[in-house]
Amino acid sequence: MFEGCDGMMPRDFISRLRAGAALAVAVCALALLTPAGAKAAESAAVTSPRVTATLLSSRDTVAPGERFHVALVQKLAPHWHTYWLNPGDSGEPTRIEWELPAGAKAGEIQWPAPTAIRVEPLVNFGFEDMALLPVEITVPQDAKPGESFALKANASWLVCEKICIPEEGSFTLDLTVGDASVADQAAQDRIDAALAALPKPAPFRGRLGAEGDKLALLLAGLPAVATELRFFPVSDMLIEHAADQRLAAGEKPVLTLTRSSAFKLQQPEVTGVLTYREGGERRAVALVADADPALLTAASGAAAPGARPAVVRIPVPSDGADLTLWAALGFAFLGGLILNLMPCVLPVLFIKALGFAQVAHANRSEAREQGLLFLSGVLVTFMALAALVIGLGALGAQVGWGFQLQSPPLVIALAVVMVLIGLNLIGAFEIGGSVVGLGSGLAGRNGRLGAFMTGALAVVVATPCTAPFMGAAMGYAVTQVPAVALSVFMALALGFALPVVALSFAPALLRLLPKPGRWMLVLRQAFAFPMFATAIWLIWVASVQTGPQGVLAALVAVLAAGFVVWLIGVTRGSLPRRIFGSVLAALVVLGAGWFTVQNAVPGATTEARAGDVGVWSPERVAALQAEGKPVFVNFTAAWCITCLANERIALSRDEVKESFAKLGVVYLKADWTNRDSRIAQALSEQGRAGVPLYLFYPGRKEGQAEILPQILTPDIVIAAAARAAGREAKTAALAP
Amino acid sequence: MKLTRQGFIAGLAFSGLALALGPALADGPRIGAPAPAFKAMDADGKTRSLSEFAGKTVILEWTNHDCPYVRKHYNSATMQTLQKDMAKEGVVWLSVISSPVGEQGYVEGPKAKDLSVQRNAAPAGILFDPRSGMARAYGAQTTPHMYIIDPKGTLAYMGAIDDKPSSSPSSLNGAKSYVRQAVAEMKAGKPVSEASTKSYGCVVKYAPVS
Numbered sequence: 001m002f003e004g005c006d007g008m009m010p011r012d013f014i015s016r017l018r019a020g021a022a023l024a025v026a027v028c029a030l031a032l033l034t035p036a037g038a039k040a041a042e043s044a045a046v047t048s049p050r051v052t053a054t055l056l057s058s059r060d061t062v063a064p065g066e067r068f069h070v071a072l073v074q075k076l077a078p079h080w081h082t083y084w085l086n087p088g089d090s091g092e093p094t095r096i097e098w099e100l101p102a103g104a105k106a107g108e109i110q111w112p113a114p115t116a117i118r119v120e121p122l123v124n125f126g127f128e129d130m131a132l133l134p135v136e137i138t139v140p141q142d143a144k145p146g147e148s149f150a151l152k153a154n155a156s157w158l159v160c161e162k163i164c165i166p167e168e169g170s171f172t173l174d175l176t177v178g179d180a181s182v183a184d185q186a187a188q189d190r191i192d193a194a195l196a197a198l199p200k201p202a203p204f205r206g207r208l209g210a211e212g213d214k215l216a217l218l219l220a221g222l223p224a225v226a227t228e229l230r231f232f233p234v235s236d237m238l239i240e241h242a243a244d245q246r247l248a249a250g251e252k253p254v255l256t257l258t259r260s261s262a263f264k265l266q267q268p269e270v271t272g273v274l275t276y277r278e279g280g281e282r283r284a285v286a287l288v289a290d291a292d293p294a295l296l297t298a299a300s301g302a303a304a305p306g307a308r309p310a311v312v313r314i315p316v317p318s319d320g321a322d323l324t325l326w327a328a329l330g331f332a333f334l335g336g337l338i339l340n341l342m343p344c345v346l347p348v349l350f351i352k353a354l355g356f357a358q359v360a361h362a363n364r365s366e367a368r369e370q371g372l373l374f375l376s377g378v379l380v381t382f383m384a385l386a387a388l389v390i391g392l393g394a395l396g397a398q399v400g401w402g403f404q405l406q407s408p409p410l411v412i413a414l415a416v417v418m419v420l421i422g423l424n425l426i427g428a429f430e431i432g433g434s435v436v437g438l439g440s441g442l443a444g445r446n447g448r449l450g451a452f453m454t455g456a457l458a459v460v461v462a463t464p465c466t467a468p469f470m471g472a473a474m475g476y477a478v479t480q481v482p483a484v485a486l487s488v489f490m491a492l493a494l495g496f497a498l499p500v501v502a503l504s505f506a507p508a509l510l511r512l513l514p515k516p517g518r519w520m521l522v523l524r525q526a527f528a529f530p531m532f533a534t535a536i537w538l539i540w541v542a543s544v545q546t547g548p549q550g551v552l553a554a555l556v557a558v559l560a561a562g563f564v565v566w567l568i569g570v571t572r573g574s575l576p577r578r579i580f581g582s583v584l585a586a587l588v589v590l591g592a593g594w595f596t597v598q599n600a601v602p603g604a605t606t607e608a609r610a611g612d613v614g615v616w617s618p619e620r621v622a623a624l625q626a627e628g629k630p631v632f633v634n635f636t637a638a639w640c641i642t643c644l645a646n647e648r649i650a651l652s653r654d655e656v657k658e659s660f661a662k663l664g665v666v667y668l669k670a671d672w673t674n675r676d677s678r679i680a681q682a683l684s685e686q687g688r689a690g691v692p693l694y695l696f697y698p699g700r701k702e703g704q705a706e707i708l709p710q711i712l713t714p715d716i717v718i719a720a721a722a723r724a725a726g727r728e729a730k731t732a733a734l735a736p
Numbered sequence: 737m738k739l740t741r742q743g744f745i746a747g748l749a750f751s752g753l754a755l756a757l758g759p760a761l762a763d764g765p766r767i768g769a770p771a772p773a774f775k776a777m778d779a780d781g782k783t784r785s786l787s788e789f790a791g792k793t794v795i796l797e798w799t800n801h802d803c804p805y806v807r808k809h810y811n812s813a814t815m816q817t818l819q820k821d822m823a824k825e826g827v828v829w830l831s832v833i834s835s836p837v838g839e840q841g842y843v844e845g846p847k848a849k850d851l852s853v854q855r856n857a858a859p860a861g862i863l864f865d866p867r868s869g870m871a872r873a874y875g876a877q878t879t880p881h882m883y884i885i886d887p888k889g890t891l892a893y894m895g896a897i898d899d900k901p902s903s904s905p906s907s908l909n910g911a912k913s914y915v916r917q918a919v920a921e922m923k924a925g926k927p928v929s930e931a932s933t934k935s936y937g938c939v940v941k942y943a944p945v946s
Binding site for chain 1 (some may be wrong): 840
């Protein structure tokens with residue numbers, strides 16, 4: 001038995017142990033008995049050349065039913081350490097077994113935040129200089145004042161420098177039960193200080209997901225100024241303890257961790273201590289993180305030979321995650337600007353611009369006022385949308401940009417709006433200066449509300465279109481604290497409003513426009529057709545989401561809308577007529593609305609839409625890569641016009657198909673037309689909040705995907721296919 | 737003590753370099769992938785390599801005779817019994833000593849052989865890795881730390897010797913030997929059910945990167 005002392009402890013030391021002590025002394029520890037009559041609040045010490053350990057009590061006298069703390073104190077020689085709950089790469093945590101008076105209870109050790117102790121190239125988690133390990137003791141209700149209350153702790157610990165010595169010791173505290181408790185102030189102060197320094201529950205939950213070979217710990221809610229982060233997991237089979245833990249560049253607080261070679265995760269919650277520096281102060285919080293279910297290993301822990309632990313990884317470096325605030329603001333602004341050119345937005349804006357031209361010739365300051373009202377309409381609507389996205393996100397919903405189009409009734413409502421705008425543009429009805437001045441800037445009736453509403457309308461019709469640059473910025477925004485997210489949306493709104501506002505402010509630009517005349521009427525009518533086309537597209541989207549019932553609902557809604565504007569037109573005049581018209585219109589709107597909501601329910605699976613290409617799943621990507629096949633993944637949605645444009649312009653072109661066939665590329669589609677939490681999750685892992693997203697995975701196991709631009713050409717896709725396949729060839733050539 | 741402290745300082749001085757190797761360690765060997773090749777001197781002064789054992793199952797045992805965890809397994813004779821049982825199965829058992837000169841566990845050929853005689857140990861070979869190259873390649877963290885390589889040279893198991901991470905001899909009662917389990921499963925042509933576990937023990941003493 002004594003051989004365990006590495007010969008560092010001469011045997012004659014052992015013989016110096018005093019027999020008959022109430023102290024069972026550690027095999028390797030030298031006991032120096034404190035004389036009897038020492039203060040009850042601290043036990044006799046168990047000492048070795050490495051550790052002086054005592055049991056400390058905050059009470060001399062305990063009261064029946066009370067809870068109080070004791071603590072095992074280890075005073076360590078320089079360079080020696082004892083271990084935390086998860087000891088790191090080697091070692092063993094301190095353990096205590098209690099012998100307590102009848103009815104008394106002892107809690108678990110309340111572990112202080114550990115430090116990382118480097119033993120290059122490995123690391124241990126533990127304590128140097130001093131470890132004070134508090135334990136809560138509960139005195140039974142029926143303890144009798146005057147009785148003794150003797151606590152005995154049998155503790156064992158491993159103490160290491162470079163070499164490791166297991167030590168153990170027994171500690172007794174002879175406390176007494178009294179009517180009221182009597183504290184030992186010095187001991188109480190030490191224990192209270194230790195309790196105060198324990199990691200407090202973090203005010204936020206983490207999220208642990210896969211990021212390629214690594215693990216990504218999302219720490220939304222972490223103070224922005226936190227530096228020197230380190231996560232100490234309780235499980236010793238989660239991460240490589242010695243690997244660097246990097247906070248992802250940019251402001252999105254994601255800590256990148258290296259997966260343990262013995263990776264095992266069977267609980268959906270990961271617990272640990274997060275330490276960081278904030279304004280010069282070291283802080284430690286107890287963190288609970290929700291693990292991506294895909295990370296969970298099989299319950300048996302079984303892994304077939306040739307397989308790493310059963311985990312799903314989506315091996316892509318994230319671009320959105322690395323954005324800085326300024327870059328995100330810049331992208332958002334640019335994206336907003338480009339949004340103006342989208343086919344559903346352009347008519348509304350052009351009509352507005354023409355309205356400016358008209359008033360500008362007469363009154364320049366009115367044009368400016370209109371421009372600013374338009375701007376405020378855009379800003380208010382964007383802020384409302386942002387608040388909605390942030391609010392839903394805070395409630396835990398998986399939302400992203402364009403998410404509103406995942407609701408069929410909203411898609412149909414937008415189709416109705418498009419039809420109404422089209423009818424208005426073509427002159428089928430005029431809108432009085434009453435409730436809304438939908439885009440009707442032409443007839444000189446553009447009241448202030450009209451200009452404001454045009455801005456709001458422009459935002460609403462823009463939502464189906466995710467312009468290039470916007471994806472990354474939106475992805476960034478939805479993972480940030482609300483103030484940052486709102487700034488990004490604000491930048492987007494400013495970019496979006498810029499052309500129209502600039503036009504209203506720049507007389508030079510306005511002068512370029514011809515004088516108002518018949519051409520304006522013709523152009524206005526012509527612009528009705530893109531609106532009808534947009535309506536057709538939206539109804540098609542609804543049909544994909546819901547099937548034939550949705551088409552019926554959409555067309556009934558369009559019919560009802562047309563009937564109502566006609567009805568209001570013909571019932572103008574006397575009050576009874578108007579009342580009759582309004583009541584009938586309200587009934588028709590209610591009836592059609594009810595019918596739409598009843599029938600436009602997402603139903604049929606969207607798999608059919610994938611057509612001749614495969615349906616995406618992370619497992620499928622991993623499996624195909626393992627087979628050596630390059631994989632192209634198209635994250636798309638029926639309501640995403642950029643996605644559809646890319647499919648028409650690039651992805652369904654023959655030369656692209658041929659190149660895929662020649663290089664053996666497997667084309668998978670992830671369809672986000674209806675809500676799908678796995679797709680939302682995959683998008684967020686790329687730092688994106690919406691579609692489109694195009695990923696090209698090379699045909700080798702765990703190869704990192706390349707992210708393609710949001711606007712595709714056949715050349716871009718073919719070149720990426722060659723890279724994905726070519727990289728494979730190079731790797732094979734280099735392999736021994 | 738003096739030597740150890742020098743070692744500590746040297747370790748600090750080289751920690752930058754060691755950090756550069758950190759990722760290499762983290763990327764370490766993988767179950768199902770070819771086991772890292774090695775060449776190391778044995779107790780007889782001969783150079784041994786993984787390739788010479790092609791076609792046989794090989795067990796690597798990282799050891800340090802002074803480590804309390806290693807002692808638990810040798811003083812109780814469980815390690816020696818395991819070595820002999822594995823030899824009967826035709827498995828090649830190699831004990832690996834990575835301790836550099838001056839560190840606990842460092843021995844030279846005669847002393848190593850002497851230890852085998854004293855302890856009645858029966859490894860097929862004892863390999864010296866005083867520059868820790870082999871330890872780095874395998875990502876060895878503790879003594880003991882066990883690796884099993886199948887006859888094709890593929891890594892089949894890495895991790896602890898059993899499921900009782902303690903230095904207390906009483907922990908051997910009822911302990912499940914991951915090594916026995918893995919070898920039995922391999923023999924039966926089954927996948928190794930627990931192929932990667934968390935090793936426990938004393939820290940492997942690494943030589944500074946030079």
